[in-house]
Amino acid sequence: MRILREMGERRVERYALCFRWRAPERTGAILSFPCTANGTVLEGELLRPERARLNRCLDHSLDVRFAGIRDESYTIWTAAVGQCEGCAQLVELRLARNHCRCGLSYTAAGVRLDPPSVIPMGRPLVVAAPAPVPVGARAA
Numbered sequence: 001m002r003i004l005r006e007m008g009e010r011r012v013e014r015y016a017l018c019f020r021w022r023a024p025e026r027t028g029a030i031l032s033f034p035c036t037a038n039g040t041v042l043e044g045e046l047l048r049p050e051r052a053r054l055n056r057c058l059d060h061s062l063d064v065r066f067a068g069i070r071d072e073s074y075t076i077w078t079a080a081v082g083q084c085e086g087c088a089q090l091v092e093l094r095l096a097r098n099h100c101r102c103g104l105s106y107t108a109a110g111v112r113l114d115p116p117s118v119i120p121m122g123r124p125l126v127v128a129a130p131a132p133v134p135v136g137a138r139a140a
């Protein structure tokens with residue numbers, strides 16, 4: 001298998017503009033809105049109700065105070081991708097055994113596996129039951 005993309009990590013940068021309620025009974029609650037690292041709100045990610053709520057935070061019609069910009073960035077793992085030797089389809093190599101649509105399998109490193117030669121443990125062997133014979137049919 002030819003590896004087209006190696007396994008890796010990707011950093012996703014996310015920030016939130018945060019406002020905290022002033023009322024003592026709501027001090028744990030935070031209103032947050034997606035923004036850039038410098039606090040520019042990502043308007044395209046806001047639904048209409050969220051945009052209205054943000055405006056109410058900014059014009060002080062809600063009893064909140066600005067609570068800063070929260071870093072919500074995270075790292076995601078990306079699986080390697082290889083090209084199947086049998087059919088040239090792309091196969092994501094996420095698991096110990098990764099299957100292509102054509103039936104071939106590969107390890108997470110892209111090494112082709114032979115088809116299993118034994119029935120896996122714990123998997124029942126399915127045998128077709130004989131078709132029922134209608135009563136009276138034996139006489140014929």
Ligand SMILES: [Zn+2]
Pocket residue numbers: 084085086087088089100101102103104
């Ligand atoms: Zn294939």
